[in-house]
Amino acid sequence: MKNRRSFIKKTGLFLGGLSVLPKYTFASKFQKKKLGVCLVGLGNYSENLLAPALQLTQHCELKGVVTGSPNKIPVWQRRYGILDRNIYNYDTMDDIANNPDIDVIYIVLPTGLHSQYAIKAAETGKHVWCEKPMAKTVEECEAIIKACNKNKVKLSIGYRMQHEPNTQTLIKWSHTRPYGKIETVKAEIGFNIQNPGNTWRMDKGLGGGLIYDVGVYSINGIRYTTGSEPISVTALHKNTRPEIFKEVEETTIFTLNFNDGLTASGKTTAAESVNILKADCENGWYQLQPFQSYTGVKGKTSDGQLLDTYIENQQAKQMDDDALSILQNKPIMVPGEEGLKDIAIVEAINESARLGSSVIL
The missing domain is CATH 3.40.50.720 (NAD(P)-binding Rossmann-like Domain)
Known part of the structure; x- marks a missing residue:
């Protein structure tokens, strides 16, 4: 290594x-x-x-x-x-x-x-x-x-999705609850990777694998969709191709539990193409599919609403938002504490998978 x-x-x-x-x-x-x-x-x-x-x-x-x-x-x-x-x-x-x-x-x-x-x-x-x-x-x-x-x-973490307008709708709904109490959330992202090559992302020390690279999108998506923080996590690592994924995991599946009984399931994988963030509520549901993509983020709701606001460039929107926070001396949209919370969950996921038991956050 x-x-x-x-x-x-x-x-x-x-x-x-x-x-x-x-x-x-x-x-x-x-x-x-x-x-x-x-x-x-x-x-x-x-x-x-x-x-x-x-x-x-x-x-x-x-x-x-x-x-x-x-x-x-x-x-x-x-x-x-x-x-x-x-x-x-x-x-x-x-x-x-x-x-x-x-x-x-x-x-x-x-x-x-x-x-x-x-x-x-x-x-x-x-x-x-x-x-x-x-x-x-x-x-x-x-x-x-x-x-x-x-x-x-000022410190900002480059979570471009939180600046994306359809994602911002879900963030708003985490507080307004237009479909009633959120009961479950699902956030899955994966790619059918046949050969990842010798990249730093697949290096355990430099990148840490998919749970770091894109797994944080699932974790962050669950957190901004629920508007709350999990209290425990249970996780499992799977590797059906150890000859390819020698240092990091091919697939990670995890469940986050919250104080109010809400549960969320997450997955990141190199074994299949998947890209969905969905909230099931007491009076309906809503989702983004894809929820993590450089372009084409869009979604729908159980009553037929379309979440399809388009912006030309996500990275430009992210950097302009962060620049305005500096120029106007306003709070950063995605501060360092936000990145820290996701890494705390990543560490707990890895610990849970290693122990084979739930880990308290």
């Missing part, structure tokens, strides 16, 4: 400085129409989703990058006009503290590296956006929150 150090060396995170950066005095009380965003990690999600989305945002813009791959820099500069002074590697990242062009540092690294670099980002005095899942452990999540509080910067 690869460890964090070998991953960092392999991807070039120990490369030296690329340029001599001018020093600036950062003013915390700035007034800007748009916030400058610096992406940390230029993998697929940054390259194909976040960077293009930043071309569509109204309240933030791509201003800088942190990368351990120098060969990527010319491509990004040609494509997005990023200035030399806004290019960093993992050793020079501290210098962002002196750069007034950058207001937000967005951590888009493997999950096992989130805590280290989110804390590093907070210590520059810039606001921190951290991709989901927040971190590998509750302890790491708490350390990120502590660092952001200490440095008086």
Whole structure:
């Protein structure tokens, strides 16, 4: 199994400085129409989703990058006009503290590296956006929150679904209960993965497998659909292809129990394609299918309502919402505490599956 150090060396995170950066005095009380965003990690999600989305945002813009791959820099500069002074590697990242062009540092690294670099980002005095899942452990999540509080910067976790309008309807209904008391919730997400390849997501240390990668969508979906927190969990791991899924689980099935008798079932799997979030209530039901998708999130209700509000780009909506929270000094929609709660449940799921018994949360 690869460890964090070998991953960092392999991807070039120990490369030296690329340029001599001018020093600036950062003013915390700035007034800007748009916030400058610096992406940390230029993998697929940054390259194909976040960077293009930043071309569509109204309240933030791509201003800088942190990368351990120098060969990527010319491509990004040609494509997005990023200035030399806004290019960093993992050793020079501290210098962002002196750069007034950058207001937000967005951590888009493997999950096992989130805590280290989110804390590093907070210590520059810039606001921190951290991709989901927040971190590998509750302890790491708490350390990120502590660092952001200490440095008086805002922290947001990249749960784009909570910014999506049809999902926001379900969040509203968790409080208004238009179909009466919620009795059960189901949240399942999976893909028919024949060969996952040697990816960091399937590395136990760096990614943790599907329960971290997409399982947190099921957990988070249950929590925002019920509007409450579970008190216990029972879980089971299944692996029908141990020759492929050598370090992580192929399928995880879990049940969350709540104080009012409500129960929720969740699943994440690499053995089948499934993508549904459904609430059964005393006077009907409603669902999103798919509930987790970059496009095409839609749903329906037992009385024929359609949940099909369309937005052009989920990532752009997410980043604009978070930028406005900073510019207007308002509470973040998905703060660090939200990411921490999901990781606490992930840890309990893994413990329950290991013990073969229920775990109290």
